[in-house]
Amino acid sequence: MSLRIYNTLSRELENFSPLEPGHVRMYVCGMTIYDLCHIGHARMMMAFDVVQRWLRASGLRVTYVRNITDIDDKIIKRALERGITIRALTDEMIAAMHTDIAALGIEPPSIEPRATEYVPQMLSLIGTLEGKGLAYRASNGDVNYSVRKFDGYGKLSGKSIDELRAGERVAVLDGKEDPLDFVLWKASKPEEPPEAKWDSPFGSGRPGWHIECSAMCGATLGETFDIHGGGMDLQFPHHENEIAQSEGANGKPLAKFWVHNGFVRVDNEKMSKSLGNFFTIREVLAKYDVETVRFFIVRAHYRSALNYSDAHLDDARNALKRLYTALSLVAPAPVAAIDWADPYAARFKAAMDEDFGTPEAMAVLFELAGEVNKTRSAELAGLLKALGGCLGVLQGDPQAFLQAGAGLDEAAIAEQIAARAAAKAAKNFAEADRIRQVLLSQGIVLKDSAAGTTWEAAQ
Ligand SMILES: [Zn+2]
Numbered sequence: 001m002s003l004r005i006y007n008t009l010s011r012e013l014e015n016f017s018p019l020e021p022g023h024v025r026m027y028v029c030g031m032t033i034y035d036l037c038h039i040g041h042a043r044m045m046m047a048f049d050v051v052q053r054w055l056r057a058s059g060l061r062v063t064y065v066r067n068i069t070d071i072d073d074k075i076i077k078r079a080l081e082r083g084i085t086i087r088a089l090t091d092e093m094i095a096a097m098h099t100d101i102a103a104l105g106i107e108p109p110s111i112e113p114r115a116t117e118y119v120p121q122m123l124s125l126i127g128t129l130e131g132k133g134l135a136y137r138a139s140n141g142d143v144n145y146s147v148r149k150f151d152g153y154g155k156l157s158g159k160s161i162d163e164l165r166a167g168e169r170v171a172v173l174d175g176k177e178d179p180l181d182f183v184l185w186k187a188s189k190p191e192e193p194p195e196a197k198w199d200s201p202f203g204s205g206r207p208g209w210h211i212e213c214s215a216m217c218g219a220t221l222g223e224t225f226d227i228h229g230g231g232m233d234l235q236f237p238h239h240e241n242e243i244a245q246s247e248g249a250n251g252k253p254l255a256k257f258w259v260h261n262g263f264v265r266v267d268n269e270k271m272s273k274s275l276g277n278f279f280t281i282r283e284v285l286a287k288y289d290v291e292t293v294r295f296f297i298v299r300a301h302y303r304s305a306l307n308y309s310d311a312h313l314d315d316a317r318n319a320l321k322r323l324y325t326a327l328s329l330v331a332p333a334p335v336a337a338i339d340w341a342d343p344y345a346a347r348f349k350a351a352m353d354e355d356f357g358t359p360e361a362m363a364v365l366f367e368l369a370g371e372v373n374k375t376r377s378a379e380l381a382g383l384l385k386a387l388g389g390c391l392g393v394l395q396g397d398p399q400a401f402l403q404a405g406a407g408l409d410e411a412a413i414a415e416q417i418a419a420r421a422a423a424k425a426a427k428n429f430a431e432a433d434r435i436r437q438v439l440l441s442q443g444i445v446l447k448d449s450a451a452g453t454t455w456e457a458a459q
Pocket of ligand 1: 028029030212238
């Protein structure tokens, strides 16, 4: 294989080949399910959707596990506020998540474990850690992990325990021997609903967030697997703690590659509820069509910060129109299997093989669209559509996409037609032609007649 992936653990691009020939096992930390998915969740799920699509396009079988955290402080609080059971809340939010991410063309994972279904595995893992002296029972009834006892704590975040501790603002120890120690099993509190309590050898309680993932990835993928992914913000402490738990219990590396996607910023600011620049997937899809949103996210490299703004979404829609315009000019020839020896396909593959380089891969699609515009080749149009399919774009009806887009810009088109008429009147035919070409690249065909100029969507 020629695929290289950036590994957060080594901070280097490394050659990738699956531990089990031909089969990739990947675990990604999913949602804590108490509210609707926002654009940051969409970005994370899209990043790993591109990863799984490209691994499959490379001829590999992929077992992709993305978990659901369905027990947590925020979930308990929200269910109490709404006066419904935890199960009713999480079922509702999981259904909403499935609807929203399917709308964006994000393929479902192979396995989607819910934390509450893996409590026995979590308890067994905590028992193992206690037996190895890595976990202790605290005075408040919790069971905690003792980070000082695990060699290599901090290896993912690249920091020593002392550096990490200096960065922590933990004032209350909560029965912890060290401020970095974290909870494996939380003792039940009287005010918590019965649904949030499990009997265990450590007393009535519920699991901590970190142990959930160690148990679910171990149960679904085994002790060591190929890729562990998630948002950049999970590197510390969540993923550091998963490593401490799983490797502490099994004595084996948890994952060969640690892959993290970048943040979403809104108008160059951090997205947050308090800043009021926080968007759910539903709010974004009320303004923009699904493929534009998908294209906008996918064309940025997964590790870079993604800056969300209306201007960037408008720009993405116009760029996508250029690609669809090419596909509207000539019916794409069906492609049974992409010929990776084709020069365009080979360059697309080289881009994707270098840490899923979607910006460079998209650039190849634009060159290909330019060739289709020039040559009207059905084969090249077929290749354009097939390569777009590797990224989950360009599979729709070109006319439908262009007409939907054109309908929104009538005033802008009228302005361009007026500018072109003025250029012609001034005998600036080069400028008049340039305007006609620009409109054509956006799927708008001009028709001149004695009565003036009219337009229609490209056929
Ligand atoms: Zn996790």
